[in-house]
Amino acid sequence: MSDSQSPTVRRRRLGMELRRLRESSSLMIEDVARHLECSMSRVSRIETGKSVARIRDVRDMLDLYEVGDSGQREQLLTLAKDAQQRGWWTEYESVLSAGLDTYVGLEASAASIRSFQTHLIPGLLQTEEYSRALIKVGQPTESPANIDRMISLRRRRQAMLAEAGTLEMWAVLDEAVLRRPIGGHPVMRAQLARLLEVDELPSVTIQVLPFTRGAHPGLGGAFTIIGFPDPTDLDVVYVDSPAGNIFLEKDKDVRRHTTWFDHLRAAALPPDESTDFIAAVADEFKNTSPYQRG
Secondary structure, three states: OOOOOOHHHHHHHHHHHHHHHHHHHHHHHHHHHHHHHOOOOHHHHHHHHOOOOOOOHHHHHHHHHHOOOOOHHHHHHHHHHHHHOOOOHHHHHHOHHHHHHHHHHHHOOEEEEEEEEEEOOHHHHHHHHHHHHHHHOOOOOOOOOOOOOOHHHHHHHHOHHHHHHHOEEEEEEEEEEEEEOOOHHHHHHHHHHHHHHOOOOOOOEEEEEEEHOOOOHHHHOOEEEEOOOOOOOOOOOEEEEEEEEEOOOOOHHHHHHHHHHHHHHHHHHOHHHHHHHHHHHHHHHOOHHHHHEE
């Protein structure tokens, strides 16, 4: 974790504690909204960590919940102040969507990333050329300057993998991820070589789920489980879909995806065999006619 106390995680931690206090007081969200003279959606977004809470609002909420312990009040007010800080990724806010901003903030504090991918190489493992090919297809009207900023952001995120002891990543890739020639054959050869390179890092494990495995729990789509060093910060599941970015935090959702990931790891090739598989596919791209457009 490059930043064990990122503002995003602080907001999430504060929101969870405020929700716990509200429920312990047998109050509804509308009761709090009435007290703060704001909308119910505003209270909900504070409790889910999606909005920055004003110090005055937190103080009023603690009064409403009759929190009299001075130490607890000071701790939560300090947390609220810290949550108002800006993370390094806000330098890129012009090219960050709301959902991606939250994801990068969580990722910046993560101790572990467990990722299952059905179509694309995970962002933390992508080469610049592969990333550019994806951006040009997905956002064809984006300016060259903004594309450069997106690439710069991705490079900063990837730096975590090179920092010993900061982040552990376990990726399970469907075979389709390796075979779709994003950007053309030369780009894919370089991308697969990159996978082989990062797979040698002690903090990175890559497995391939071959087509021959048939049906598996990941057929519903890709997902990522983000874990944190502090046990009070519960795991969160991130799902990127055409409808938008979804964050699942309920215990049943996290447990279900964790079980799926464990089954996917068990069904995939062991890490050593996966390395051989990736190398073999890279050779196929070298020995077949290149498709030059992404």
